[in-house]
Amino acid sequence: MPNYAILHEKPECLYEDYERKSELHRQTHYCPGCGHGIVHKLLAEAITELGIQDRTILISPVGCSVFAYYYFDVGNVQVAHGRAAAVATAVKRAHPHSIVISYQGDGDLAAIGSAEILHCANRGENITTIFVNNAIYGMTGGQMAPTTLLGQKTTTSPTGRDFHHDGAPMKVGEMLSALDGPTYIERVSLGNVKQIMLARKAIRKALETQIAGLGFSLVEFLSPCPTIWKLDPVDAQKHVHDVMEKHYPLGVKCDRIAERTAPPEPAPMTPLTDLPRILRLPSTEPAPLHFSEEPLDWRIRVAGFGGQGVLLLGQLLAEAGMDAGLHVSWLPSYGPEMRSGTSNCHVRLCSSEIDSPVVSRPNALLALNEPSLRKFIATVEPGGVVIYNGDSIPADCSRHDLRIVAQPFAEIADSLGSAKALNIVMLGAFLSLSHALPDSPIESALKRLVKSERWLELDRRALAVGRERVPAEEFVHA
Amino acid sequence: MAKQLLKGNEAIVKGAILAGCRAFYGYPITPANEITEAAAWYLPQSGGVFLQAESEVAAINMVYGAAASGQRVMTASSGPGISLMSEGISYLAGAELPCVIADIMRGGPGLGNIAPEQSDYWQVVKNGGHGCYRTIVLAPASVQEMADLTRLAFELADQYRNPVFVLTDGVIGQMMEPVEFPDAPVLPPPPEWSVRGDAATRKNLVSSIFLQPDELEEHIRHLEFKYKLAERNEVRFERYRTDDADYILVGYGIVARILKHVVEDLRARGIAVGLLRPITLYPFPDEELRRLAKRAHHFFVSEMSTGQMVDDVRLALAGRAPVEFYGRCGGNLPTAEEIASFVLRRIREEVTLHA
Amino acid sequence: MFIENANGDRGYVEINPEECKGCGLCVASCVPKVLHMADRLNHLGYHPAQYLGHGCNGCGLCFYTCPEPGALRVFKREAAAA
Numbered sequence: 001m002p003n004y005a006i007l008h009e010k011p012e013c014l015y016e017d018y019e020r021k022s023e024l025h026r027q028t029h030y031c032p033g034c035g036h037g038i039v040h041k042l043l044a045e046a047i048t049e050l051g052i053q054d055r056t057i058l059i060s061p062v063g064c065s066v067f068a069y070y071y072f073d074v075g076n077v078q079v080a081h082g083r084a085a086a087v088a089t090a091v092k093r094a095h096p097h098s099i100v101i102s103y104q105g106d107g108d109l110a111a112i113g114s115a116e117i118l119h120c121a122n123r124g125e126n127i128t129t130i131f132v133n134n135a136i137y138g139m140t141g142g143q144m145a146p147t148t149l150l151g152q153k154t155t156t157s158p159t160g161r162d163f164h165h166d167g168a169p170m171k172v173g174e175m176l177s178a179l180d181g182p183t184y185i186e187r188v189s190l191g192n193v194k195q196i197m198l199a200r201k202a203i204r205k206a207l208e209t210q211i212a213g214l215g216f217s218l219v220e221f222l223s224p225c226p227t228i229w230k231l232d233p234v235d236a237q238k239h240v241h242d243v244m245e246k247h248y249p250l251g252v253k254c255d256r257i258a259e260r261t262a263p264p265e266p267a268p269m270t271p272l273t274d275l276p277r278i279l280r281l282p283s284t285e286p287a288p289l290h291f292s293e294e295p296l297d298w299r300i301r302v303a304g305f306g307g308q309g310v311l312l313l314g315q316l317l318a319e320a321g322m323d324a325g326l327h328v329s330w331l332p333s334y335g336p337e338m339r340s341g342t343s344n345c346h347v348r349l350c351s352s353e354i355d356s357p358v359v360s361r362p363n364a365l366l367a368l369n370e371p372s373l374r375k376f377i378a379t380v381e382p383g384g385v386v387i388y389n390g391d392s393i394p395a396d397c398s399r400h401d402l403r404i405v406a407q408p409f410a411e412i413a414d415s416l417g418s419a420k421a422l423n424i425v426m427l428g429a430f431l432s433l434s435h436a437l438p439d440s441p442i443e444s445a446l447k448r449l450v451k452s453e454r455w456l457e458l459d460r461r462a463l464a465v466g467r468e469r470v471p472a473e474e475f476v477h478a
Numbered sequence: 479m480a481k482q483l484l485k486g487n488e489a490i491v492k493g494a495i496l497a498g499c500r501a502f503y504g505y506p507i508t509p510a511n512e513i514t515e516a517a518a519w520y521l522p523q524s525g526g527v528f529l530q531a532e533s534e535v536a537a538i539n540m541v542y543g544a545a546a547s548g549q550r551v552m553t554a555s556s557g558p559g560i561s562l563m564s565e566g567i568s569y570l571a572g573a574e575l576p577c578v579i580a581d582i583m584r585g586g587p588g589l590g591n592i593a594p595e596q597s598d599y600w601q602v603v604k605n606g607g608h609g610c611y612r613t614i615v616l617a618p619a620s621v622q623e624m625a626d627l628t629r630l631a632f633e634l635a636d637q638y639r640n641p642v643f644v645l646t647d648g649v650i651g652q653m654m655e656p657v658e659f660p661d662a663p664v665l666p667p668p669p670e671w672s673v674r675g676d677a678a679t680r681k682n683l684v685s686s687i688f689l690q691p692d693e694l695e696e697h698i699r700h701l702e703f704k705y706k707l708a709e710r711n712e713v714r715f716e717r718y719r720t721d722d723a724d725y726i727l728v729g730y731g732i733v734a735r736i737l738k739h740v741v742e743d744l745r746a747r748g749i750a751v752g753l754l755r756p757i758t759l760y761p762f763p764d765e766e767l768r769r770l771a772k773r774a775h776h777f778f779v780s781e782m783s784t785g786q787m788v789d790d791v792r793l794a795l796a797g798r799a800p801v802e803f804y805g806r807c808g809g810n811l812p813t814a815e816e817i818a819s820f821v822l823r824r825i826r827e828e829v830t831l832h833a
Numbered sequence: 834m835f836i837e838n839a840n841g842d843r844g845y846v847e848i849n850p851e852e853c854k855g856c857g858l859c860v861a862s863c864v865p866k867v868l869h870m871a872d873r874l875n876h877l878g879y880h881p882a883q884y885l886g887h888g889c890n891g892c893g894l895c896f897y898t899c900p901e902p903g904a905l906r907v908f909k910r911e912a913a914a915a
Contacts, residue, residue, distance in 0.1 A: 001835055002839075002841055002910045002911065003834060003835060003910070003911045004834050004835070004836045004839055004845055004908040004909065004910055004911065005834070005908065005909055005911050006834075006906060006907075006908055007844070007891055007893050007896075007907045007908055007909040008893045008896035008897075008905075008906065008907040009896075009903075009906040009907075010902045010903035010906075011902070014902050014903070016903075020689075026849070026851065026852050026903060027852050027854065027877070027901060027904075028900070028901060028902065030900060031854075032854035032855060032856035032879065032900070033854075033856035033857075033858060033900060034900055035900070036900070037899075037900030037901055037902060038897070038898070038899075038900050040902055041897070041899075041900075041902045042897070044902065053680070054675075054676055054677040054680055055675045055676065056675070057673050057675050059543075066687065069683050069685065071902070073680065073681075074680060075673035075674070075675055075679055075680055075682055076673065076682070076683040076684070076685070077543065077546045077673055077683075077684045077685075078573075078683070078684065078685035078686070078687055079539065079542065079543075079569070080539060080542075080565060080566065080569045083535070083536070083539035083542070083566070086531065086535075086536040086537075086539035086540050086542075086543065087539050087540065087542050087543035087546070088543065089529070089540055089543065090501065090503060090527075090529075090539075090540035090541070090542070090543030090544040090547065090551075091543040091544070091546060091547050091673070091675075093501070093527045093529065093544075094501065094527065094543070094544050094547035094548070094549045094674075095547055095674050095675040097675060098674070098675020098676075099675065100675075115532055115533060115535070115536065116532070116535075116536050116539070118532075119531075119532035119536065192862075193862040193894045193897060193898045196897045196898055197894075197897060200897065226856075232857070233856035233857055233858055234856075234857050234858060234861045237858060237861070267525065269525050270523070270524050270525035272663045272664075272665055275495060275496060275524060275663045276659075276663075278520065278523045278524050279492045279495060279496070279520055279524070279659075280482075281480075281482060281492070281659055282480040282481070282482050283480065284480055285480040285481075315483070315654065318483055318654060319483050322481060322483050322656045327656075328483070328655065328656060329653060329654070329655050330483070330653060330654040330655075331649060331652065331653040331654075332652055332653070354655075355735055355736075355738035355739040355742065356732075356735040356736045356738060356739040356814060357649075357653050357655070357732075357735060358649070358732070358735070358736055358811055358813070358814075360813040360814065360815065361815070
């Protein structure tokens with residue numbers, strides 16, 4: 001008596017019973033003759049035989065295969081319409097050892113998700129996409145897809161797809177293969193059993209590409225939809241072979257497996273104790289400074305052209321103020337004016353907690369150019385300080401209730417070696433005039449913010465010259 | 479840990495990494511770019527993932543993938559980008575996936591401008607996306623809070639398995655203040671429901687689909703229960719000189735800072751005014767507003783919009799006291815002087831009316 | 834395993850009539866033409882595919898063309914033990 005061995009049966013990685021609607025079913029929810037069941041079987045067989053069931057995460061789309069997780073006994077993530085490639089990207093990057101398979105139909109992948117699949121493929125994400133192309137929207141009842149053939153009647157192309165109206169059927173495999181990112185793309189067909197056997201090989205090759213870490217792989221299946229096509233299953237299968245394959249040539253669209261190498265193993269986990277260093281968190285508190293017993297509340301506006309170092313000047317004041325133990329804030333005007341050439345910032349240095357960082361009524365204005373002086377001088381509080389980069393205050397800007405210093409600071413800076421040190425010369429002038437901050441925190445702030453030794457040296461000189469040029473007692477009453 | 483002068487946007491990223499965030503997916507937009515840039519710099523060094531997506535639509539779905547994988551994950555954007563993310567946020571809430579989204583608000587509608595506004599309140603607090611879901615919304619008003627509330631956001635996101643917003647304006651995002659970070663970084667283990675490509679999590683499923691009406695209703699009721707729990711336990715606010723206040727100012731973000739100045743100014747003129755600053759915009763401090771209305775008889779709301787949060791103040795007070803609104807928009811900040819004179823004018827009218 | 838109904842053929846097909854949706858693809862794919870659609874209806878209301886009972890060569894093509902992952906099993910005769 002001969003013995004018989006099982007040659008083919010339902011692959012292990014598919015559930016024995018499919019749980020849905022609170023019942024157990026043994027049949028899929030797909031229509032008779034639908035291609036999805038065949039693709040599921042081929043995919044499940046490959047997962048089982050490659051021994052990757054535990055590692056596999058299936059991304060199921062919106063469309064008829066939305067319930068792929070009913071069937072596949074693997075990790076499952078169900079996602080929004082068209083977004084499988086984006087979700088798959090992040091899943092794979094979170095778990096590089098996992099095998100991530102996104103399963104998408106033609107509406108999902110080629111229409112609403114066209115941007116996501118294009119960029120996922122172009123990044124060469126090490127995932128596998130199963131793309132089922134049946135030239136129609138099945139689940140929603142037979143609307144036109146990007147892949148619908150010319151002349152094909154659908155509920156939204158009732159007289160047939162027209163090139164002049166709807167464009168041409170989209171050849172996804174060829175389109176993605178035009179990118180340098182993907183590693184392996186092949187179009188296969190469920191048009192007859194011989195081709196199904198070739199499709200079986202393609203799935204395996206795609207998954208092997210991913211397992212080897214070689215990058216993006218996609219298998220496009222030309223697949224029958226007998227129900228919507230209104231053909232019986234056998235005729236629908238024939239239609240795939242006789243009609244679809246004419247427009248969508250089968251075969252390998254790109255194979256760069258030989259050119260690709262696997263990326264290095266991910267680095268071991270970063271110890272949490274390294275984070276303060278990585279994040280550049282300061283390790284030591286600066287020694288507290290008590291330089292003034294007087295309550296102090298500097299509300300400073302710094303303004304000039306973009307490129308004059310307005311923001312850095314403000315930041316130096318804030319950094320130094322912090323080191324001096326003051327409450328500080330720095331607020332840049334980052335709006336469109338930043339791009340049209342002018343720049344300004346609000347700085348507060350305060351011995352008590354700062355309510356608003358917005359300085360609408362400054363008691364100090366550092367104006368690096370004339371437009372800034374004109375814009376802000378009216379807002380300065382009576383008794384406030386104005387430092388202006390210019391030979392003299394224009395007559396129509398003068399105010400008698402302010403302490404104003406006007407000097408050609410840019411030229412002074414230029415004579416030191418660079419007009420770019422203008423902001424630091426003006427900082428020196430302001431500090432000399434205001435006694436707002438002692439020297440040592442200014443020095444430490446400079447060291448923190450100015451990285452180049454050459455500039456640091458220049459800035460120190462600029463600071464000193466600024467102080468000298470505006471001795472504390474010198475006020476110009478305009 | 480010593481203090482460090484940082485931009486609000488950068489403080490979010492450092493706070494996030496110290497809170498265990500190991501993935502960031504984003505798309506450039508002003509005024510949130512420093513978040514994405516700092517994430518690009520710091521996350522890979524910290525053993526995390528950073529990727530610039532092809533769009534905000536892709537970015538939020540990458541967040542969905544990372545959250546499903548069990549990573550603490552975040553993204554950041556501003557109004558136009560948040561509009562695009564709305565679909566994904568609905569899916570995240572539906573699938574009960576935790577994540578943190580920072581919205582650094584700019585001027586709208588449409589392209590608007592890149593200057594600060596608070597006009598995403600409705601979209602973020604009331605849901606930009608479809609379906610019966612809520613997002614917890616935290617509203618920092620300082621750079622220190624950008625760090626602290628981001629950390630809290632990750633905790634709440636995990637605890638409630640729901641997206642949590644850090645909602646602030648361009649000013650708080652762009653300004654620098656000293657920040658102090660916690661000494662102990664955390665990195666919680668991935669949640670047991672996550673899908674991680676191993677035998678232990680093979681049976682796990684992340685999904686937001688419930689085909690049967692009864693099942694979907696049960697799911698929605700479950701979400702609703704979580705939100706009720708958050709409404710009971712997570713309301714946070716700051717009171718400033720409210721104990722003896724006859725007048726209450728209400729504002730969040732940078733406006734609350736300006737309002738503090740207004741309180742000082744008006745107090746100096748002998749007017750008993752206080753400030754209520756909601757720190758959680760959802761859940762909203764309804765109870766506290768009603769409690770304050772027992773003494774205060776007039777409320778003033780200021781926002782950088784034509785009035786969005788003011789709706790919630792009115793709903794909470796339910797007619798107990800008049801609610802006045804002063805707003806600036808288009809990228810303009812209301813000045814303390816403007817608000818003070820608005821309040822004074824209304825108070826005088828009130829006095830005249832009752833005289 | 835011993836299968837009584839296999840009649841010593843090279844192969845044998847086992848069809849679960851309650852899982853079959855009667856699409857007929859297996860019948861179309863069968864080279865030795867040993868599958869056909871049954872006259873009776875299954876519980877889903879389909880005429881299920883049926884093995885004629887002899888002549889299967891164990892090629893397995895019906896398995897791969899069948900859209901239902903578990904409706905069909907194919908057996909192959911093992912080489913006789915020496």
